[in-house]
Amino acid sequence: MFTFADVNRQSAKAPNALSGKDDLRIAATRSADSLYGGFAVWRFIKKISPLPCLALALALAGCDQEMRDQPRHEPLEASSFFEDGRASRAQVPGTVPRGHLHADGHLHAGKVAGRPVETLPFAVERSDLERGRERYQIFCAPCHDAVGTGNGMVVQRGFRSPESFHTPRLREQPVGYLFEVITQGMGAMPSYADLIPPQDRWRIVAFLRALQLSRHAPAADLPEEDRRRLEDVE
Ligand code: HEC
Numbered sequence: 142m143f144t145f146a147d148v149n150r151q152s153a154k155a156p157n158a159l160s161g162k163d164d165l166r167i168a169a170t171r172s173a174d175s176l177y178g179g180f181a182v183w184r185f186i187k188k189i190s191p192l193p194c195l196a197l198a199l200a201l202a203g204c205d206q207e208m209r210d211q212p213r214h215e216p217l218e219a220s221s222f223f224e225d226g227r228a229s230r231a232q233v234p235g236t237v238p239r240g241h242l243h244a245d246g247h248l249h250a251g252k253v254a255g256r257p258v259e260t261l262p263f264a265v266e267r268s269d270l271e272r273g274r275e276r277y278q279i280f281c282a283p284c285h286d287a288v289g290t291g292n293g294m295v296v297q298r299g300f301r302s303p304e305s306f307h308t309p310r311l312r313e314q315p316v317g318y319l320f321e322v323i324t325q326g327m328g329a330m331p332s333y334a335d336l337i338p339p340q341d342r343w344r345i346v347a348f349l350r351a352l353q354l355s356r357h358a359p360a361a362d363l364p365e366e367d368r369r370r371l372e373d374v375e
Pocket residue numbers: 277280281282283284285295300301302303304311319322323327328329330331333345
């Protein structure tokens with residue numbers, strides 16, 4: 142490849158044969174040639190006509206189809222394929238989607254024979270209460286606050302204030318009622334059926350009961366030692 146030094150040397154040696162400008166042009170052409178020389182594919186593409194080129198590009202684009210881009214209908218989209226013009230099909234009468242049978246009314250609705258149940262559908266262990274507290278703090282405390290008095294951060298920022306869980310009315314509600322409120326929502330409170338599986342909703346209910354008890358435990362339920370300390374204070 143020619144360099145400026147070569148150009149200068151040549152033009153100094155034979156000033157009449159070639160001007161410095163000509164040498165520069167030669168140098169530039171040679172270096173461009175060597176650059177393109179590597180692009181054998183480019184030369185090939187330059188030779189073939191644009192039409193097969195386009196076909197090749199389209200074919201390669203087809204290879205790139207991802208699963209998420211495949212032809213499909215979005216939920217509730219219109220479709221000319223079915224007679225009723227809807228892509229989503231109605232449930233076949235008399236059938237239940239897998240996982241939606243919910244035959245156990247106690248577990249899934251908190252109701253038996255149309256009445257809110259008074260008992261939890263499974264025996265509650267300490268681990269259930271701990272899970273209930275954790276779920277409560279995630280899903281409920283933002284509005285109902287950590288101890289259930291209804292003054293969570295969302296309420297402090299202007300959301301409707303719910304009743305405290307420690308009022309006589311809410312303490313007397315059967316557990317099935319509390320479960321139903323979480324499942325269906327109530328007034329300004331949304332339903333949590335889609336976010337919290339039924340077992341966890343019951344664990345939250347168990348924790349609500351523990352919260353209520355924490356403020357209304359009868360002194361007689363305390364261990365002997367704690368009761369004596371309480372009497373000393375009084
Ligand atoms: C976005 C705020 C918000 C969240 C989160 C929320 N609630 Fe509520 N909740 C309310 C409001 C507001 C009410 C009062 C309903 C009304 O008057 O519109 C209420 C009412 C209640 C009631 C009382 C129903 C009655 O009879 O007065 C219970 C029980 C309850 N919520 C439980 C829960 C539990 C358990 C969770 C968590 C799974 C939860 N809430 C999450 C806002 C919320």
